[in-house]
Amino acid sequence: MQGQIKLYKKLLIIIIPVIVLILFFEVRARGLENGFTLKKKVIENKISDINILILGSSHGYFSINPDILNHNSVNLAYYSQDLYYDNLLFEKYKNNLKNLKCIIVSVSYFSLWYDLNEAHEKWRKYFYKEYFNLPARSSYSLSDYTDIKTYSFAFLYRIENTLLGMINPKMFSFGTKMNSLGWNTDTTGNVLDSTEATILRGKERVEFTNTLVIRKNFESNISILGNFAKYLKENNIKLVFVTTPVSFAYAKYIDKNIYIEFTEKAGSFADGKDVFYLNYFYDKRFCMTDYYDYDHLKGSGANLFSRILKDTLENLKITDKQ
Numbered sequence: 001m002q003g004q005i006k007l008y009k010k011l012l013i014i015i016i017p018v019i020v021l022i023l024f025f026e027v028r029a030r031g032l033e034n035g036f037t038l039k040k041k042v043i044e045n046k047i048s049d050i051n052i053l054i055l056g057s058s059h060g061y062f063s064i065n066p067d068i069l070n071h072n073s074v075n076l077a078y079y080s081q082d083l084y085y086d087n088l089l090f091e092k093y094k095n096n097l098k099n100l101k102c103i104i105v106s107v108s109y110f111s112l113w114y115d116l117n118e119a120h121e122k123w124r125k126y127f128y129k130e131y132f133n134l135p136a137r138s139s140y141s142l143s144d145y146t147d148i149k150t151y152s153f154a155f156l157y158r159i160e161n162t163l164l165g166m167i168n169p170k171m172f173s174f175g176t177k178m179n180s181l182g183w184n185t186d187t188t189g190n191v192l193d194s195t196e197a198t199i200l201r202g203k204e205r206v207e208f209t210n211t212l213v214i215r216k217n218f219e220s221n222i223s224i225l226g227n228f229a230k231y232l233k234e235n236n237i238k239l240v241f242v243t244t245p246v247s248f249a250y251a252k253y254i255d256k257n258i259y260i261e262f263t264e265k266a267g268s269f270a271d272g273k274d275v276f277y278l279n280y281f282y283d284k285r286f287c288m289t290d291y292y293d294y295d296h297l298k299g300s301g302a303n304l305f306s307r308i309l310k311d312t313l314e315n316l317k318i319t320d321k322q
Contacts, residue, residue, distance in 0.1 A: 022154070029154040032165045035078060035175025036127040042182040043076055047096045050074050052319070054182075055086040056106025056242075057114075062296040063244040064104065066181035068306035069313070070322050072099070075182035077106055079175060080121040082114050083224045088134045090228070102238040102318060104309075105228075107266050108295075109246075109254060109281075110212040112221050118214055123156060187299030192247060192288040202249030205294040213258060225269060233274045238318050240276045241266050245283040245305060250294040278312060280305070 043050070052073040054064050060077030067073075076089055086105060094100075108114075116122055117137045128134040130153070140150070148155045154162045157174065177186035192198055232239045243266070263279055270277040285308070290301025297305055313319040 022152075026152055026154045028166050029152075029157055029162045030130070032153075032157070032162070032174070033176060034127070035178065036131045038176055038178055039076060039078060039182055040131050042074055042178075042180065043093060046072070046074055046181075047093060048098055050097055051099055052102045052104060053090070053097065053100060054104045054106075055081075055089065056104075057081050057108055057111065058184075058296060059108050059244045060104070060106030060242070061178075061182075062184045062292060062298070063106070063302050063305050064242070064309065065183045065302055065306040067179070067183070068303060069310050069319075071101070071319050073181065075178075077182075080116055080119060080124055082116040082137075083111060083221050084137045085116065085128055085134065087224050087228055088128075089132065092132060092134065100237055102240060102313075103232060104240045104242055107241045107243055107262070109243075109259060109262060110209050112262050112265060113213040113215060113217050114221070115214060115217045118217075119212060126150060126153075126156065183302075185299070187292060187302070192249070192291050192294070198288075199249040199252065202247065202294045203253040205250055206253040206255075209295070210255060210258075213255075222265065229269050229275050238274060238276070239269075240278060240313070240318060241269065242309065243277075243279045243281045245280045245286045245290075245297065245301075246295040247286075247288055247291045249288070251282060276316065276318060278309070280308070283308075 043053075049072045051071040052066070052069055054060055054066065054069075054073065054075040054077050056077035058077070058079045058081075061075060061079065061081075064075060064077070066075050083105075090103070115137060117125060125136045129136065157165070161174075177184065179185055229239055243263070259281070263277075263281075267277045267279075269275050286297070286301055286304070290297055290304065292298035292301075310319075314321045
């Protein structure tokens with residue numbers, strides 16, 4: 001018996017410091033600044049002044065510069081964000097958006113069938129829960145419950161990255177390259193050209209995107225958009241769906257049936273008065289050097305697109321000229 005007690009004591013001597021160390025890393029990990037904490041600060045610091053709110057996935061995050069749109073614009077679009085989280089973010093803040101006049105939602109080739117909870121970056125749902133208190137779209141699966149990253153940001157970041165952030169927060173970059181209005185500033189990207197190899201890699205990108213198109217999600221996403229449009233119309237807030245440009249190396253390989261279906265459905269919400277759909281998918285004013293990758297604009301391309309979008313919004317009298 002005494003031998004067992006000694007063994008337990010030795011185990012405790014080993015286990016307790018390990019637990020304390022893990023808890024220490026976890027507390028510090030949750031205190032590190034990341035893209036979600038920055039997005040939260042962006043909207044909450046400016047919420048009473050916002051006239052235009054930008055939502056959507058990384059296409060809206062990369063492509064729409066609020067500085068150029070002006071009108072007290074804020075970009076709340078983000079990597080892999082789906083329509084479900086677009087809607088929840090608006091629901092969370094709508095009562096405090098006292099001066100909101102227009103919402104821009106980027107809708108992409110895959111958006112109407114996309115569910116973050118079923119995508120390879122589904123771990124992002126833990127951040128929406130942690131920082132915005134937004135529930136996941138569906139219940140956690142067995143794999144979620146058995147995955148330590150469900151409970152631990154230290155493991156989600158990886159211990160070495162957490163340690164790096166503790167030593168020097170400036171060396172820790174987890175989606176934090178954005179300006180004070182929430183627009184992406186990580187604009188270096190790859191150098192794209194028109195070589196055969198580059199174009200073929202565009203095909204690989206489309207093949208990946210096609211994996212995000214899950215048919216069973218269509219009706220629920222359409223319902224989200226319909227309810228969204230109805231609420232905004234009833235509250236005299238303009239809604240603009242925007243499809244951002246893609247490179248010809250990407251456009252060349254898309255499934256035309258998916259493209260037709262998504263543009264027709266997005267367009268069906270538009271009435272030219274309260275709800276609008278602006279489609280720049282094939283816009284030829286952009287060349288390969290304007291792109292961060294095959295379907296995201298980089299800084300120069302995004303600024304050009306933002307100027308085009310600003311002019312269009314003003315010409316359609318969605319926003320006032322400035």
